[in-house]
Amino acid sequence: MDTDLRDRRFLVxxxxxxxxxDIGYALDFVCLSIFVWTATGSPLATGxxxxxxxxxxxxxxxxxxxxxxxxxxxxxMITADLVxxxxxxxxxxxxxxxxLYVAVxxxxxxxSVFEATLSAATPVLAGARAQLVNSVLTGLKGVAFxxxxxxxxxxxxxxxxxxVFALDAGTYALSALVLLAVRxxxxxxxxxxxxxxxxxxxxxxVAAGLVPLFLVRCLDAFGSSSQHVGIPILGDELSPGAPTxxxxxxxxxxxxxxxxxxxxxxxxxxxxIARAPNVVFCLATIVMSVGFIGIFWAEDWPTRLTAAALxxxxxxxxxxxxxxxxQALPDTERGPVFGLSQIVVNAGFMTGxxxxxxxxxxxxxxxxxxxLHGVPLLVAAVSAFRLRAR
Numbered sequence: 001m002d003t004d005l006r007d008r009r010f011l012v013x014x015x016x017x018x019x020x021x022d023i024g025y026a027l028d029f030v031c032l033s034i035f036v037w038t039a040t041g042s043p044l045a046t047g048x049x050x051x052x053x054x055x056x057x058x059x060x061x062x063x064x065x066x067x068x069x070x071x072x073x074x075x076x077m078i079t080a081d082l083v084x085x086x087x088x089x090x091x092x093x094x095x096x097x098x099x100l101y102v103a104v105x106x107x108x109x110x111x112s113v114f115e116a117t118l119s120a121a122t123p124v125l126a127g128a129r130a131q132l133v134n135s136v137l138t139g140l141k142g143v144a145f146x147x148x149x150x151x152x153x154x155x156x157x158x159x160x161x162x163x164v165f166a167l168d169a170g171t172y173a174l175s176a177l178v179l180l181a182v183r184x185x186x187x188x189x190x191x192x193x194x195x196x197x198x199x200x201x202x203x204x205x206v207a208a209g210l211v212p213l214f215l216v217r218c219l220d221a222f223g224s225s226s227q228h229v230g231i232p233i234l235g236d237e238l239s240p241g242a243p244t245x246x247x248x249x250x251x252x253x254x255x256x257x258x259x260x261x262x263x264x265x266x267x268x269x270x271x272x273i274a275r276a277p278n279v280v281f282c283l284a285t286i287v288m289s290v291g292f293i294g295i296f297w298a299e300d301w302p303t304r305l306t307a308a309a310l311x312x313x314x315x316x317x318x319x320x321x322x323x324x325x326x327q328a329l330p331d332t333e334r335g336p337v338f339g340l341s342q343i344v345v346n347a348g349f350m351t352g353x354x355x356x357x358x359x360x361x362x363x364x365x366x367x368x369x370x371x372l373h374g375v376p377l378l379v380a381a382v383s384a385f386r387l388r389a390r
Contacts, residue, residue, distance in 0.1 A: 257312015
């Protein structure tokens with residue numbers, strides 16, 4: 001079958017379904033934490049929602065790392081969607097704190113498995129258009145987060161949490177149905193025949209020169225915990241009595257940066273990322289860190305919003321460049337390496353969230369963000385210099 005014809009026929013509905021399920025995830029991201037907060041009023045109970053999400057994502061990454069070389073990718077992605085659909089439907093029918101933590105944990109597993117598997121399958125699905133698809137996925141993520149986070153402020157008061165959970169379940173059901181209808185290979189036929197065991201992933205990462213990227217991603221994930229905790233605190237400072245207004249605006253502008261990079265700026269970056277994805281990844285991480293630091297150190301709203309958009313652009317380019325670097329690996333190695341990436345990133349996030357929750361006080365937010373983002377910024381700068389020198 002001609003690759004271009006296959007792309008036009010199947011990629012559009014697949015990307016559309018992925019965008020819809022990302023809207024569901026964005027609703028989950030906001031509503032699950034708020035559900036616990038309104039039910040308990042406990043910061044600890046609310047913080048455990050994020051811990052459960054990232055713990056599930058680590059386990060999902062471990063599954064991809066162990067089995068991603070040989071499992072059926074379509075089946076793995078459909079299973080990930082169906083698991084998320086079932087747990088959210090269960091939560092819609094029988095809401096409760098205990099069920100919620102289990103649901104969040106399983107949503108984390110499902111998202112990690114789905115994202116890593118889709119990234120590994122993209123070169124097979126898209127062929128020569130892999131970088132275009134990577135950029136479109138990043139742009140759709142920006143759209144989904146803007147829509148989902150915006151809807152969370154409107155839908156919950158109108159229909160309640162249980163209806164939102166049911167709506168989220170529907171987005172995953174749609175994604176699973178589209179995957180069932182996409183009758184194209186998700187894996188190279190030759191690699192499928194050769195995948196008989198679990199490859200040794202770290203030697204592959206070292207041989208491909210990906211160690212600096214993994215180190216920077218881990219440190220960046222650890223540092224990103226600072227804004228996840230700091231932006232709600234900043235929102236309360238900027239908009240007393242209505243912190244969600246300021247925090248929601250900042251996150252929406254960040255998501256707009258993802259959209260801008262994924263769609264508008266993509267042609268400008270295509271050639272550069274194709275030639276040196278490792279270097280672009282490091283430089284984009286620097287841009288992202290500078291943007292998040294700027295959010296907390298800016299003294300006026302225009303500068304603060306510009307910094308948020310800059311963080312989104314850097315985030316998008318770093319994601320696309322990292323995918324391009326890993327997707328250059330043989331098909332049997334991509335799945336385990338993307339699974340390992342999920343482990344590294346989510347472990348960094350979870351560790352950073354725990355450290356930030358224990359250490360951070362409202363008075364130290366700008367300094368804490370500068371410290372935690374300053375480290376990956378410097379490591380990325382050194383890595384970019386060394387990679388460029390090579």
